[in-house]
Amino acid sequence: MTSILLKNVIHEQRPCDVHIVNNRIATIAPAVAAATTTPADQVIDGHGRLAVMPAFYNSHTHAAMTVLRGYADDLELFTWLSKYIWPAEERLSAEDIYAGTRLANLEMIKSGTVFYNDMYWLPEATLRAVDEMGMRAMIGMLMICGEDGEILPRNLNASRPLLERADSLPERIRISYAPHAVYTVSEKTLRRLADDAREQGRYVHIHASETRREVQDCQNAHGGLSPIAYLDQLGVLSERTILAHCVHLSEDDIAIIRERGAVISHMPASNMKLSNGNFNFQAVVEKGRCRVTIGTDGCASNNNLSMLEEMKLVALLGKATSGDPTVAKDGLVYDMATRNAAEAFGLDAGVVAEGKxxxxxxxxxxxxxxxxxxxxxxxxxxxxxxxxxHSVICDGRVLMENHHVPGEDEIVAKAREACRRIKP
Amino acid sequence: MTSILLKNVIHEQRPCDVHIVNNRIATIAPAVAAATTTPADQVIDGHGRLAVMPAFYNSHTHAAMTVLRGYADDLELFTWLSKYIWPAEERLSAEDIYAGTRLANLEMIKSGTVFYNDMYWLPEATLRAVDEMGMRAMIGMLMICGEDGEILPRNLNASRPLLERADSLPERIRISYAPHAVYTVSEKTLRRLADDAREQGRYVHIHASETRREVQDCQNAHGGLSPIAYLDQLGVLSERTILAHCVHLSEDDIAIIRERGAVISHMPASNMKLSNGNFNFQAVVEKGRCRVTIGTDGCASNNNLSMLEEMKLVALLGKATSGDPTVAKDGLVYDMATRNAAEAFGLDAGVVAEGKxxxxxxxxxxxxxxxxxxxxxxxxxxxxxxxxxHSVICDGRVLMENHHVPGEDEIVAKAREACRRIKP
Structure with missing residues (x-):
């Protein structure tokens, strides 16, 4: 049994002592004099000037792309991908991915995020970084199909070790199926992955309806079906499906997503930077009552992993797009980044309450x-x-205290070394 | 003579020693061994890990509104103003304004901003805070007219001390005329202020074309003239005019602004939060070649004063609004916040170069x-x-070193006391 005492911290405007035992909040009680305080293995004293709040959950990342931050910006989507991002990604080694993920973990911890839902190449390197640094994550087995409609051998090879280790991982780390998108993964593969995910109780994580062109191409290829309708027909959509972007949704798409209980990851920074179009916050969240969470996307298209910044963008863009300043109120946006996201990923967390x-x-x-x-x-x-x-606790472990994460200098230095290897 | 040595700092990717004498950059030379370095009154050692960059210039603020941060959000504009902001402002004392401005100065210094262009009530309190804390500012004499078309006596009374002191202030502080807007200041007063400003070599700072309704009302009241065309007819527009917002501009408006050399303050956060509409970056900046700078607005409608955040919003919104990810490139946006803004306010600054x-x-x-x-x-x-x-230097004086501004705790405590007085 390990215990942490958050002494004299502010909870709901009152000074409290918060006692954490193992990975859960055991008690929240009015702050008392030091002498009578329950002993603990670790004590952080808030001196009445630190508020205890839920941490943030980031619902769509490509964490290792920190090493591509600032590598190429302000370009048309296809030029950006084909001339810069894809060639650079071809050069990424497992060591680079590991270095980039550690930097991402550092950055997320520093901004109060304890969980992320990731999708990237060589996920075993990501898994290693997450495991070592004590964060929560859902790590996707990223998959793309070749011309034969089968998953690329290198994706299968990269995924196999994750599936093998899935049952022996700490509870805070889970493995998901991450077919890239409807235009890069074949129909038969999507059906099979959906079946496998259902049988194994895993999540499916996929980009969907990110650009207008993706929607049009899907409609042309699949008898007028939108990506959402098509995924639904293949049995992909459930309460364990994370749909990244969802910028271009019809009213029918919104109804399908709501009915299946699928989860949307809304990413205003990335969608604005790549000019993907405007996510209709009012129609999807407020009228559509879909389950919507917030993601930062990767650092090549954002270019940071701060959920604090992303919340502001959700609120601002919701108002700007609808022309109504009462849309996307702060409390709703805050819930999307905390309790609603925790619920979407099946975590008994997201609020500061005993037992959580x-x-x-x-x-x-x-x-x-x-x-x-x-x-x-x-x-x-x-x-x-x-x-x-000031400080961050994940799963009952202090990951940052007083703005300091153990090993930060080395993490930054190693990431910079990776950049030297990547630079053409 | 005072001198500062920025030792072993990175300038244009090379380690350099930057020597500041009085308020200007005297020399920039390759970093040399400690023993041979020019002596200085104050030394900041960058150890090769700090880059020296130009500071930021914020072109539209209501600085003291930090004490109204989070007071009322997510409301329709008129409800927000009439039920919350105006009644709270009625209660603001000079002490509150002073406390709020000090907090604003602290926040701006911490985010790398050394100058702001302000417009608020009781400007003498703002002036005092700016003077004491060593920032640059242009402080507006905010003016609104009564039903007789004359400036409200309390505005005149508040402005008089500024005009009296204007010639004896440090060079880093200037006084401007700040008629609030075309719908709150009469035609005759606007003409007179424009004349006075011209004679005295002062800037005019005014809100213009912020909302669609403002444009329509102006057209109805003034024979079809837009706020820009109307201001031009009254002789208000010159190279010393700062036009805050300019969300709703016609092609003719853009041409007038360019021709007069008037300066626009673009404020994406505030415009998005209040759903004012979309500033057309492409038309105004890239095709229109107007002089455009960046402002944060006040903390009741942003809700912070970070030019770093505002630059990102300028870049993202420019792309989202135009549907073109090559619009509002990072270098252009950066220049708007640094060299272009310095030039707009007549400051021989905005770049890291000898003599500046x-x-x-x-x-x-x-x-x-x-x-x-x-x-x-x-x-x-x-x-x-x-x-x-890490550190901030304004007019040759170190205002922050290693993230610390002298007196921060007291500044925050005093602002919090002001909030206690303001809360109904």
């Missing part, structure tokens, strides 16, 4: 961006950046 | 968001937040 998994952040209330101090959620969504995050 | 005013920031190259390290400007625009800013 201890995925927590401590927020500096004396930070300039947290004053005026009328509304902590509004400040987190609209004003804060990574510098407000 | 020493308005500089030191950026942490070992920060996770600065790796991949392919492109420092891309990283600043797309990935960085305030936590990358």
């Amino acid at each position: 998994l201890a995925d927590l952040i401590l927020v500096e209330l004396d930070h300039p961006a947290m004053v005026g101090d009328y509304n902590i959620v509004a400040n987190l969504v609209y004003a804060a950046d990574t510098s407000v995050v | 005013l020493a308005d500089l920031i030191l950026v942490e190259l070992d920060h996770p968001a600065m790796v991949g390290d392919y492109n420092i400007v891309a990283n600043l625009v797309y990935a960085a937040d305030t936590s990358v800013v």
Whole structure:
């Protein structure tokens, strides 16, 4: 049994002591004098100036792409991919992916994120970095098909070790099927992966309806079916499906997604940067009542992994797109990044309450961006950046204390070495 | 004579020593061994891991509104103003404005901003805070007219001390005329202020074409003239006019602004949050070749003062609105926040070069968001937040060293006290 005491931290505007035993919040009680406090293996004293809040859950990443941050920007999508990103990715070794994922983990921890839903090449290297650094993740077995409609051998080879290890991993790490998209994975493969996922109780993670062209091509190839309708016909959509982007949805698509309980990952920064089009927040979230979470995407198209920044973009873009400043209110957006995301990934977390998994952040209330101090959620969504995050606890383990993550200098140095290898 | 040595800092990818004498950059030379380095009153050692870059210039603020951060959000514009913001502003004392401006100064310094163009009530309190904390600012004498078309007596009373002190202020502080908008200031007053400004060599700072309704009302009231055409007819537009927002511009408006050399302050966060409409970046900046700078607006409608965040929003919104990911490239956006803004406000600064005013920031190259390290400007625009800013120099004076601004705790505490007074 291990225990952590968060002493004299602010919870719902009151000073509290939060006691964590193993990986769950055991008790939340009014702060008491030091002498009578329950002993603990580790104590963080908030001195009444740190608020304890739920950590963030990032629903779509390509974590290792931190090593491609700033590599190529401001380009037309196909030029960007074919001339820059794909050739660079061809050169990525497992060591580069490992270095990039560690940098991503560092960046996410520093911004209060404890979980991410990833999809990238050589996922065993990602798994290693996540395992070592103590984060939660759902790691996708990324798959693309060749002209024969079968999964590329190198994708299969990269995935096999993950499937073999899946049952022996810590609970905080899970393995998902990650067919890339409807235009890169064949019909028969999508059906088979959906069946395998169902049998094994795994999630399916896929890009869907990201660009207008993807929707048109799908309709042309599959008898007028949109990517959503097509995936539904193949049996892919369930409560364990994560649909990344969903920028171009018809009313029928929204109804299908709602009915199947599939989860959308909304990524305003990436969609804006690549000019994908405008996610219709009002229609999908507020009227459509779909399950919608927030993702940052990879660092080549964002170019950071801050859920604090992404929440603000969700709120701003929801208003700008609808022309209505009452759309995408701060509380709703905050829930999307915390409790709703935890629920979507089957984690008993996302709120600060006794019995819940201890995925927590401590927020500096004396930070300039947290004053005026009328509304902590509004400040987190609209004003804060990574510098407000003082400490981070994931699954009952302190990953960052007082802005410091063990080994940060070496993580950054190794990532920079990877960049030297990648640069043409 | 005072001098500062920035030792072993990175300038254009090379280690350099930057010597600042009084308020200007005296020399930039390859970094040399410590023993032979020119002596200086103050030395900051970059150890080869800090980049020296130009500081940011914020072209439209209501700085003191930090004390209204999070006070009311996600509301329809008129409800927000009439039920929340205006009643709260009625209660603001000079002490509140002073406390709020100090917090704003702290927040801006921490995010690398050394100058702002302000417009708010009781500007003498703002002036005091700016003077004490060593920032640059252009402080507006905010004016609104009563039903008789004359400036409200309380605005005149608040402005008089500024005009009286204008000639004895440090060079880094200037006083401007700030008629609020065409719908709150009468025709005769606008004409008179334009004349006074011209005679005295002062800037005019005004909100213009922020909402569709403002444009329609102006057209109805003034024979079909848009706010821009109307202001031009009154003689308000010149190279010393700052037009805040300019969301709704016709092609004719764009041509007038370009011809007069007037300066636009573009504020994506505020415009998105209040659903003002979409600033047409392509038409105004890229095709229109207007002089466009970047502003954060006040903290009730943003809700922070970070130019780093605002640059990203300019780039993302430019792409999202145009549907073209090659619009609003990082280098252009960066220039808008640095050299173009300095030029717009008549400051011989905005670039790191010998002879220029020493308005500089030191950026942490070992920060996770600065790796991949392919492109420092891309990283600043797309990935960085305030936590990358290590030190800030304004007008040859160190305002922040190693993330610390003298007196920060007291500044935050006093702002929080102001919030207690303001809360109904």
